[in-house]
Amino acid sequence: MQIHMDNAGGPIAMSGEFTFSDHVPFKQMVTEIFAAPGRSVVIDLSKLDFIDSAGLGMLLLARDEAKKNHRELILRRPSGQVKRMFAVTKFNTLFTVEE
Amino acid sequence: MYVSVDRQVPADAFLSCWNGASEQTLDAALARPARRCIEAGLLDRSAEIYEGADLSTDKALSLVITTRSAYRHSVVKTYVQALGERLALTEDLRIRVYSAVQEALMNAVLHGNLRIDGGLRGSLDGLIAAQAIIEAKLESPEVGSSMIRLDADWTSSALAITVRDSGDGYDYSGVRPAAEDGMSGRGLEILQVFSDRVTVLNGGTTVRLEFQLCP
Numbered sequence: 001m002q003i004h005m006d007n008a009g010g011p012i013a014m015s016g017e018f019t020f021s022d023h024v025p026f027k028q029m030v031t032e033i034f035a036a037p038g039r040s041v042v043i044d045l046s047k048l049d050f051i052d053s054a055g056l057g058m059l060l061l062a063r064d065e066a067k068k069n070h071r072e073l074i075l076r077r078p079s080g081q082v083k084r085m086f087a088v089t090k091f092n093t094l095f096t097v098e099e
Numbered sequence: 100m101y102v103s104v105d106r107q108v109p110a111d112a113f114l115s116c117w118n119g120a121s122e123q124t125l126d127a128a129l130a131r132p133a134r135r136c137i138e139a140g141l142l143d144r145s146a147e148i149y150e151g152a153d154l155s156t157d158k159a160l161s162l163v164i165t166t167r168s169a170y171r172h173s174v175v176k177t178y179v180q181a182l183g184e185r186l187a188l189t190e191d192l193r194i195r196v197y198s199a200v201q202e203a204l205m206n207a208v209l210h211g212n213l214r215i216d217g218g219l220r221g222s223l224d225g226l227i228a229a230q231a232i233i234e235a236k237l238e239s240p241e242v243g244s245s246m247i248r249l250d251a252d253w254t255s256s257a258l259a260i261t262v263r264d265s266g267d268g269y270d271y272s273g274v275r276p277a278a279e280d281g282m283s284g285r286g287l288e289i290l291q292v293f294s295d296r297v298t299v300l301n302g303g304t305t306v307r308l309e310f311q312l313c314p
Contacts, residue, residue, distance in 0.1 A: 017173060020205055023226040030223060050176070052201045053285040054220070061223050081194045088292050089285055 001048075003029050011076065015047035020054035030062045034069045041066060042098075046077035051085050063095060074098055112154055116142055119168045122177045129181035135161040138168055140244055148248070159252040160185060166212040166265075167243040170233070175201045178249060186253055189313060196260065196310060199293040202286045203262040203306045204247065211264025211304060212245045213237075258310045268302030 001022040004013040012033060018026075033041050059075070066073040076098045078086050086092055113134035117125050128136045134157065137145055141163055148163055162178055179197045182188065188196065209215045213236050219229040237243040245265040252259055290297045296309040 017176065019201065020209065021170060023223075024230055027223045027227055050197065050201075052198070052205060053289055054205065056285060057220055058223075058226070061226075065223065081198060084194060085198065085289075088289065 001025070005029070005032070011042040011044045013044040013047060015049070017050040018048060018055035018058075019050075019052045022055070023058060026058050026062075030065050034065055034071065038071065040072040040074055042074045042076050044076045045082055046079055048078070048082050049080065051082045053089075056085065056089055056091065059091075060094065072096065114145065117162075117164070117168075119165065119172075122173050125172065125174065125177045126180065129160070129162070129177065131184060132157075134159055136163070138164045140165055141246060144246075148246075156252070158186075158254065159250070161251070162249045164247050165244045166208055166247055167237045169204060169208045169247045170213075170237060174249075175204050178251075182251055182258075186258065186312070192258075192310060192312070195293040196258070196308075199290050199308050200249070200260055200262065202289045203260075203308060204249070206286055206306070207247055207262050207264035207266075207304075209233075211266035212242060212247065214266065253312070256312050258312055259307060260310075261305060261307045263301070263305045266304055268304045 001014060001016045001018045003025055004015070012029065059073075063073045074096045078097065086097065091097070113132050115128045115130075115133040115136045117128040117136055117138050119138050119140070125136075134154070135145075135149065137148070141148070145163075149161075152161075153159075160178075160182060162174070164174060168174065175197060179188075179193060179200065182196070183193060210217070213233060215229055215233065219225040219232075246263075247265070248261075248263040250261045250263075287297075290306070290308065294308040295311050296307075298307040298309075299305070300307060
């Protein structure tokens with residue numbers, strides 16, 4: 001999994017496969033984005049090819065971290081297998097998901 | 100050249116060896132006509148691993164790897180690609196097979212062979228704590244080199260994939276569905292939704308996933 005962040009406050013993008021073994025860079029990303037000021041955080045998933053149950057669990061942990069910091073986490077444009085996993089696990093009801 | 104053929108087995112056994120280095124070398128080791136692929140460190144156990152197995156069929160693909168490599172490489176992605184070169188997988192079926200086998204494999208690695216406490220997945224700090232434990236276990240020769248095995252066999256109408264670990268087993272009957280916003284517990288649900296049949300065997304060390312193939 002790759003994480004693309006810019007310093008201008010634009011959306012964060014994830015690409016590749018997001019599975020359990022990506023938890024170290026994901027934790028680092030979460031720490032960085034909630035250390036910076038702002039209201040909502042957008043993660044662009046349009047280039048993310050694959051997610052497993054551990055990846056879904058980590059997104060929920062990031063959502064909880066956002067709530068603690070009075071922020072909103074928005075997931076943008078999941079597609080393919082990721083969109084299907086969101087549907088199977090009813091993730092659309094747990095997050096703001098932008099198509 | 101990454102692929103080597105074990106000259107000590109019959110030439111028609113179609114056995115290849117993976118050096119454990121990368122997805123690219125795994126892709127080469129799984130290329131046709133290989134039917135069985137074993138990671139280099141486990142090659143001396145090939146006779147024991149395949150004792151009693153039907154080696155004559157060309158509608159099968161077996162992969163035997165270490166826990167270390169199963170954790171560090173995108174093994175399932177490469178394995179499903181190799182299956183797709185041998186039988187027609189629609190995009191729908193490819194997604195279902197990839198998703199279900201990934202869940203079964205990570206369950207085999209984390210809970211079967213590494214015996215990681217599921218409670219550590221309940222927080223980001225817990226995951227970081229788990230990482231130190233995982234790395235220590237992966238460096239241990241006994242645990243890091245313990246075996247994970249994937250076996251696929253198919254007909255014109257069905258595909259079955261079996262994932263086996265080397266652990267002590269797991270009681271799936273006690274697994275409850277995840278709460279909707281629970282951090283974990285979705286793995287079994289994903290196996291059930293994406294495959295047509297799930298069977299847990301050998302005290303929980305083996306999961307068999309079956310998929311109907313479109314005519």
